[in-house]
Amino acid sequence: MIEARGLSKRFQDKKRGEIRAVDNVSFTCQPGKIYGLLGANGAGKTTTLRMLATILEPTDGTAIVCGYDVVEQPEKVRANVGFLSTATALYRRLTAQEFVEYFGRLNGLDEASLKKRVDDIFSRLDMNEFRDRRCDKLSTGMMQKTSIARTLVHDPPVMIFDEPTNGLDIMTARTITAFIRECRNNGKTVIFSTHIMSEVEKLCDTIGIIQSGKLLVEGTLGQLRDKYAEHELEEIFVKVVTPHYVAEEAH
Amino acid sequence: MSMRNIGIVYRKELTEAVRDRRTVISTILVPLLLFPVLSVGFGALAIALVGKAKDEVPKVMLRGGEDSPAVVEGLKKLDKIEIVPESSGWKDQIINKEIRAAVEIPAGFQSDVAQEKSDTIKIFKYEGEMKSEFATEKVEKYMKDYRDKVVKERLAAKNLPDTVLKPFEVKQENVAPPEKVSGAAFGGIIGYMVILLCMTGAMYPAMDLTAGEKERGTMETILSSPISRMHLVLGKFFLILTAALGTAALSVLSMGVSFSVLGHYTGKTAGGRDAAAGLLLRLGPKTVISVFLMALPVAVLFSAVLMTIALFAKTYKEAQSYLTPMTFVVIIPAVAAMLPGVELTPKLSLIPILNVSLLCKELVAGTYHWNFIAIIFTSTCVYAAAALFLAIKMFQRESVLFRS
Numbered sequence: 316m317i318e319a320r321g322l323s324k325r326f327q328d329k330k331r332g333e334i335r336a337v338d339n340v341s342f343t344c345q346p347g348k349i350y351g352l353l354g355a356n357g358a359g360k361t362t363t364l365r366m367l368a369t370i371l372e373p374t375d376g377t378a379i380v381c382g383y384d385v386v387e388q389p390e391k392v393r394a395n396v397g398f399l400s401t402a403t404a405l406y407r408r409l410t411a412q413e414f415v416e417y418f419g420r421l422n423g424l425d426e427a428s429l430k431k432r433v434d435d436i437f438s439r440l441d442m443n444e445f446r447d448r449r450c451d452k453l454s455t456g457m458m459q460k461t462s463i464a465r466t467l468v469h470d471p472p473v474m475i476f477d478e479p480t481n482g483l484d485i486m487t488a489r490t491i492t493a494f495i496r497e498c499r500n501n502g503k504t505v506i507f508s509t510h511i512m513s514e515v516e517k518l519c520d521t522i523g524i525i526q527s528g529k530l531l532v533e534g535t536l537g538q539l540r541d542k543y544a545e546h547e548l549e550e551i552f553v554k555v556v557t558p559h560y561v562a563e564e565a566h
Numbered sequence: 567m568s569m570r571n572i573g574i575v576y577r578k579e580l581t582e583a584v585r586d587r588r589t590v591i592s593t594i595l596v597p598l599l600l601f602p603v604l605s606v607g608f609g610a611l612a613i614a615l616v617g618k619a620k621d622e623v624p625k626v627m628l629r630g631g632e633d634s635p636a637v638v639e640g641l642k643k644l645d646k647i648e649i650v651p652e653s654s655g656w657k658d659q660i661i662n663k664e665i666r667a668a669v670e671i672p673a674g675f676q677s678d679v680a681q682e683k684s685d686t687i688k689i690f691k692y693e694g695e696m697k698s699e700f701a702t703e704k705v706e707k708y709m710k711d712y713r714d715k716v717v718k719e720r721l722a723a724k725n726l727p728d729t730v731l732k733p734f735e736v737k738q739e740n741v742a743p744p745e746k747v748s749g750a751a752f753g754g755i756i757g758y759m760v761i762l763l764c765m766t767g768a769m770y771p772a773m774d775l776t777a778g779e780k781e782r783g784t785m786e787t788i789l790s791s792p793i794s795r796m797h798l799v800l801g802k803f804f805l806i807l808t809a810a811l812g813t814a815a816l817s818v819l820s821m822g823v824s825f826s827v828l829g830h831y832t833g834k835t836a837g838g839r840d841a842a843a844g845l846l847l848r849l850g851p852k853t854v855i856s857v858f859l860m861a862l863p864v865a866v867l868f869s870a871v872l873m874t875i876a877l878f879a880k881t882y883k884e885a886q887s888y889l890t891p892m893t894f895v896v897i898i899p900a901v902a903a904m905l906p907g908v909e910l911t912p913k914l915s916l917i918p919i920l921n922v923s924l925l926c927k928e929l930v931a932g933t934y935h936w937n938f939i940a941i942i943f944t945s946t947c948v949y950a951a952a953a954l955f956l957a958i959k960m961f962q963r964e965s966v967l968f969r970s
Contacts, residue, residue, distance in 0.1 A: 370789045
């Protein structure tokens with residue numbers, strides 16, 4: 316369960332002054348559901364998700380993740396979250412197994428349960444063939460699997476995906492989307508951000524559209540279709556975002 | 567504070583470090599190979615140069631002296647210089663190193679001496695040029711000996727004892743034990759080496775573990791794990807510290823071995839190096855331990871400062887351009903301590919790096935000023951703690967971690 320309450324993030328920029336990267340955003344993600352955060356580049360998706368994963372600290376507001384406050388108990392939150400983005404690279408000089416084990420240990424697993432857990436994950440994700448290969452020698456698909464294994468090693472109830480398929484080829488992207496679905500089926504709370512409409516249509520139970528740091532609309536795909544009298548998500552997105560987008564360009 | 571978490575980070579960083587060619591080269595191979603290569607190289611070069619200098623007999627041009635055959639004969643008999651007859655353009659010949667010096671004997675020199683009239687012998691040389699100085703010295707010594715001989719003859723003729731001209735003797739005598747003499751001369755070098763190598767050893771991992779992590783995109787990965795940022799920064803810090811101390815220890819070891827081997831092969835001629843090698847070999851465990859104890863807070867200081875600065879950089883290259891100037895900040899006080907006449911004072915003992923460098927000089931010479939040791943150790947620990955505190959603070963700042 317994720318509950319964002321008035322989440323805000325402001326940066327100081329030397330040229331442009333104060334930037335409201337995320338501006339008073341509130342939403343709720345339920346266990347066993349996928350929440351999709353849809354927005355253009357620079358809309359505030361990454362900053363929002365980084366705040367949920369406690370990589371960044373909110374300027375205002377907070378979020379409750381699995382009952383823990385992201386501001387007050389960030390380490391507890393991180394222990395309950397699996398975070399995956401295209402920016403979360405692997406340690407190239409470690410082998411796939413060492414890499415996953417490292418994160419298992421950081422999550423407090425003892426050696427016995429770590430071994431069991433790693434064996435289990437490597438078999439399930441079909442990774443045994445390259446478990447002793449260094450990460451810099453892995454293919455993109457193998458790297459993605461290794462990243463997935465990292466997010467799973469502590470079996471977190473909440474999964475946060477920040478543009479997880481960005482820049483990946485179709486086959487690798489499908490591995491990721493299949494994994495996201497599996498997380499939901501296992502009852503995890505899932506939030507993911509993307510600017511790819513088809514992914515949202517296929518995966519999400521709830522959609523939030525974000526632009527200029529503000530959460531503009533929220534609802535199921537059906538609710539959004541009814542509200543904007545459009546079938547295609549892309550048309551809905553354009554209708555929602557255009558007024559704000561133009562305003563920003565003018566600004 | 568969880569030692570377990572710090573240990574997990576440390577072990578992982580260690581695994582990565584030993585698998586990284588650049589780290590292995592800079593912290594293990596360079597210090598191990600630098601001194602053997604340098605000393606063998608310099609040794610071979612020195613032997614070659616000295617040999618060549620010995621082979622060449624410097625030419626000295628004789629000007630005048632036709633009526634002073636005894637002096638000319640004496641000059642011609644001198645070893646290791648060759649007297650050549652006068653030719654035109656002698657000044658240019660000296661400048662062009664065709665001849666090394668010229669000696670001018672005034673007309674009627676020998677008869678003037680016999681008549682107790684004072685003349686001047688002029689020697690023309692190329693100042694600072696080694697072979698010219700060598701030839702000049704030879705000629706000058708011969709002329710001075712000749713003068714002394716004349717003086718003695720005159721005194722004898724007048725039945726006066728030698729003491730007329732030398733009413734008393736002045737003599738210098740060293741009372742410092744030999745290890746203190748060589749300590750004063752070479753102790754500074756050891757402090758300097760240890761300090762500088764602590765710095766170079768820390769430099770590469772400091773960049774790799776901070777800016778390198780940002781550049782390779784693993785910063786976000788590690789920050790999303792439950793480890794606290796303090797444990798993370800401490801784990802990294804301890805690895806950098808290990809590299810700093812390891813490099814310094816390996817270098818001193820390699821320096822000692824290669825100097826002593828070199829000293830063995832070149833024999834007694836390489837006086838300076840021999841003394842240094844002998845000194846290193848004679849360093850007791852007490853000195854080695856005390857030098858390293860003093861180096862410890864310095865290594866902590868360097869590791870924390872370098873890590874903090876490198877953390878600001880987004881890429882490894884950027885970090886390099888920030889850290890390279892730091893080398894000079896360290897070298898200058900370390901070198902200052904080697905200058906003759908710079909000695910520990912209460913004020914100097916508060917200046918970081920310089921104080922430890924000065925103290926190392928004393929420690930190597932076997933002098934233990936306990937009050938200075940206490941001040942310097944404490945002050946360096948305070949600086950080191952402040953630097954480490956700053957590093958931890960910086961690691962918690964988003965503007966530093968996610969600088970764009």
